[in-house]
Amino acid sequence: MIIVLMGAPGAGKGTQADLLSERAGYRKISTGDALRKHVKLGTKVGKLAGEIMARGELVPDNVLLDVLKEEIGPKSNDVIILDGYPRNLAQAETLMKVVEADHPVRGCVHLDVSRSNLIARLSGRRVCSGCGSSFHVSGNPPKKDGLCDKCGGSLYQRPDDDAKSISVRLDVYDSSTKAVLDYYQKRGNYCKVNGEGVTDEIFKELTDAISTCLN
């Protein structure tokens, strides 16, 4: 069974997806992680994706979907939290066609955070150059200034984390995902969770929403 986890950049989706996997025992699949893993392992789809990324191009939908299919694997009773997919209506429709038989999509849970809050979170974000972990200058500072807690790599501000680029990214995200949210709303398995406040409380609301979807 698949639960699609939706949330704008900066909504805390990655953090919550990690908690869902650690505390609730759900299988978490993030398209970003899955891509990196397959490129590193040199699987057939990984090699193809790696070549495309090395050219500085975006990985096309069909390749992304192959990576996902490989990650999701054969029919099972696992509850899979899908993070980072679908990002547009076409992907939502394809996802249903490709995995529905073995892994029904039981719900779409939307982590909702106001735009002003998203901007504050994103502009303070620092990312590890080594392992990709995220920190925040005020919300989640690293133990040593400028260095990653997990691997010791140096932290940097992504060039697209400045105010203007953030605003553009949020607009792009909104315009492409609005149709995805509408799509799940129409199917009757959409649920909105307030993504502002204390991490543990958000986690509780999120697990409640997922339980409702699964029942």
Ligand SMILES: [Zn+2]
């Ligand atoms: Zn690191």
